[in-house]
Amino acid sequence: MFARHGKKSIQTILFYRFLSVTAALLIIVSAIVYLIQYTKMYKNMENDIIRTSSSIGDAIDLQISQMDNICLNVINSTSVKDTFAEWSQNKNASAYERRQQQNQLNNSLVSIRGIDTSIRQVNLYSMESGGYGVGNYYGRLSKSTADLPWYKGAVEKDGYRFFQADSHPLLSRHSGTETDRFYFSLYRMYFDNYHNPAGFVEVSKYYDELFEEALSPTTSSSIDITVYDEDGRQIYPDTASGGEKHFDYFTELNSRDLSSDSARIYNDLKQQKEFVTVCPLDYSGFTVTASINNTGFYTPILASLMWIPLLALSLFVVCYFVAGFLSRRLAQPLTEMHQFLSQSDSAGKFRQISLKDSGVIEIDRLRDSLNSSIRAQEAATESLLVMKESEIQAQMLALQAQMNPHFLYNSLNTIGAMAEEGMTEEVTSMCQDITSILRYISSDKESVSTVEEELEHCSLYLNCMKMRFKDKFTYEFDIGDDLLDLKIPKLCIQLLIENSVKFVSKTAPPWHIRIEGYIDAGQWLISVKDNGPGFDPEVDRHLRSQMDEILKYSRLPSLELDGMGILNIFIRFYLLFGSSFLFQFGNLPEGGAFVIVGGRFHEKDQTL
Template sequence: MMAKGPKSIQSILKSTLLVSMVFLIVLFTCVFSLMEYTSQKNFLESEMQRTCNAIAKDIDLQLQQLDTVCLNTINSTSMKDSFSNYMNSADSSSYEISLFRNELSNVLISIRGVDTSIRQINVFNTDGEGFGAGNYTGSLQTNVDKLPWFDAATKAQGLRYYPGARKNQIYSEGVGTNENRYYFSLVRMFYGDYHTPKGYVEVLKYYDILFHRAYEPETNYPINVTIYDENKKIVFPLDPSKEQEDCQLYYATTDYSDLTVVTAIPSREFFSTIYQKLLPILIILISGVAACYFISKILSKRLSAPIKNIYRQLQRPEFNEHFEEIALEDSHIIEIEKLKNALNDSLTFRQESMNSMMLLKEQELQAQMLAFQSQMNPHFLYNSLNTISAMIEEGLYPETIQMSRDITSILRYISSNKEQTSSLEEELEHCELYLKCIKLRYADILSYSFHVCDDILDLQVPKLCIQLLVENACKFTSETLPPWHISIEGEIKDGFWYVDVKDNGPGFDDNTSLRLRKKMDEILANGLLPSLELDGMGILNVFIRLYLLYGIDFVFDFGNLENGGAVVRIGGPYEENQ
């Protein structure tokens, strides 16, 4: 039986045409469902907003009616005259008082008109005397400044004010209604001649009548209604419950009364109707998606299995180390077979190129590090011989002998070219040995200190990098008036390790700082390393050796301290297992 030959991607795509057609059907179903969902959602939102607007409009009309009665009362000359006559009838006969009382009552009733929803009109003067007509008709003996709305209504200066709902047993007993029934009132202060306050007019309605549409909204959905005044205070309902977290909210603002009506419907109730209408479409969609899933799973597995095998082999750690060829069974797909062969050819060439490049790179780095390290030996020896010569001239013979022995130990350390790096602890030990040699000459006028975190002592740093910085610090500090101090500080901060070499010398002048930073920028920009002279090689040598060892992932900075002196900082990223 003949083996099947590899197939082209074109033939496989032809076999998946059916899947593409099913996908189009599913896509059409999804689009149709989305359109239907959007349509139903917009309809319900429109319905909820219409209900909210209707509630706001009804309450606004009733409050406007309250305010109209209040304004008509304030602007009625008959009311003011009758109220004045009644309030000033203390010395009149009982018959005259009765006439004044009936006259004022008739005026207030006529202002109210035929609208029986206005249950009470009260008029007060500033002396605390008042008269009411409606559920209760008669004198109102009270201190007006003790009424709950007095301060706010006075502050409103003639503008309307809603004191909020409250009970009034006297008003309710007069008409035989429930004594626990709430009233909602509107209050305005009115003025006399020369804009002097004369009193207050209060118009009241039953609370449940005023907010009837809020109690029983014309909708088939369970909505909650909350009404706020212009100061964001709740005026409905009487006992506001805790707001539900997952609700659809709709807002409407009244034009006249400055109230804000908020209707809330639970999201579960809101979306349940939409989902019910979408349920048949969703069932068809789920069935279609399930069928497409199994078909696409089989086909995608067949197409992607060879590519996944190639990917897994490329991701193996040993593959990147040894550049093994990709081992793959015959996929019967022409393009994948060509891809496999091309990758293997590329990997073979890459391995050969990488081996050559790594060998050359390693040789180059070692040569550069050795070259710059070898420049350090004559540099140190030059400085040490100058120091020994000066000490002999000064007659410091015992100190010269001790310094020669210490310098011998240092030379053994710096003359070893087997390793280009050493631990920070070893580097600091030789720095301290060098500082002891220098202190033999200068005695108490030179002091030094080490403050280095123990956690970074095992870090590998370029050999003699801190030694050079300490030598430079001693050299330039000794050119100023004593006492001289050298400080070496090391710490870990924000994921980086740092070592600072500080002195109290003259610091860096502007020309030297500018020249060094320019050379450092050039090295980082093009990677070309300059040749160094023996004199003044310290800082730039350390920078280049850090660059050769770490690439660009290192810290190097220098500058002047606020209180005088210079500081040079080196560092790099710190990891606990570094």
């Protein structure tokens, strides 16, 4: 048992009771304030959407009334209708008379159109044989009236307004734009003195100008505007051009017995609930609906009310520190240790807790226990790192030790073949070159070398092959100077060249090997290409399967001396650099094989 001279137990009753009472009061008060403000914000959001849709509707109604006034002025102008009737029906009139009639039509229609530049076109149509227009296009409208898309609808209205949205290709070609401009047109059929249908009047505006307010609603809410005519046809957004299908708010809302100008509906096209407002227009008879999904509706409200929980949280923090002040000697040491353990700084992960004696047995014991655990973890980690580094170095040296006899066997076979052919001078020269190469590959001090050192010994080896095969064998180097100081695994290029010589010599000469090195998109790349038989499909699949297994499970296969070439190089790259390297191989389209090794190029130290 430990004596408790001057030390106390943890006392938290006052601290927690104070926080509990404070938290309860804050929650009750905050909930009341939140509910009051929420109700107010909810109503404001509804009113804002209703005002926005009403404002959009007023703007549309105003423009429709302007269009309709012009349409009615044309219909009520007896001189315009008479002149148009003479112009369209009197085919025997002279050219002068027709020009006079056209001028009179132009002047009359332009005068009725007035200075309102938003009216882009005013057209008069006969019942059958086309018509005449002023605006973006001046002149005869030769197409048969009965073939026009709005004809049937306008006839059914029997003189009442009819609306149509169309690209109007004839007008678009004369509007100064390179592409078709979409128009919104108002049509009325007019009658002669005996109330027989005599023709039609068309007044057109740009579609985007008419629905400008709907395109860019003056509200901070993300609402969608839909406009229907009095028959329930959707006229905004446009559906005539094969656009996106929209939910039919008009039918849905008419099927309900609404007691207000807003409703909650489920949009089965978007699979979401929406708040929808309805605004019927007095003049045009249109219906404007504004819809917003629940997320868009509630998010601004909740964002505007964030100050309430934040204020409550701030008051709670103040109370927390007051309670902490009352019990500092007990709570502060535990808080410091908690903050220390919560730190994620890997550089200081083995730093010990520097906490003075608190005077509390439990806290001091906990501190000492944690420090002891940190020291043990640090020692275990350092031991593990040393063992891992030793293991990797042993694996590298084992691979290199396998490569030394591999090269020696190949070289002795080559010397034997040259001796049989009586190439004594070449054998002597080759023995000297092989001596230099063996001195290079048998050094165990370093597992990496520079590209320049590697290429020097590769050149000695290729020179030996050249002496043996004479003109049957050629090779070339194309290595950028900025790669010469790059550190790469020792003997990796040497092995690739040996493999190429081994397999290319199995085909009919001439044999050619090309070694390239360059930097591309921040990566260094070295490739060895030959014109040999290429990779056998079965060998290709086997190599790729082994490489995938190494990357996936980090397990190194046992290597056979006769078959270690490419896989050996892959393993050496993996041991040195993990997975941050490039290794590709395959067959060339023109025949032969290629192997490419590489990695990220750092100009500062010229390493992977």
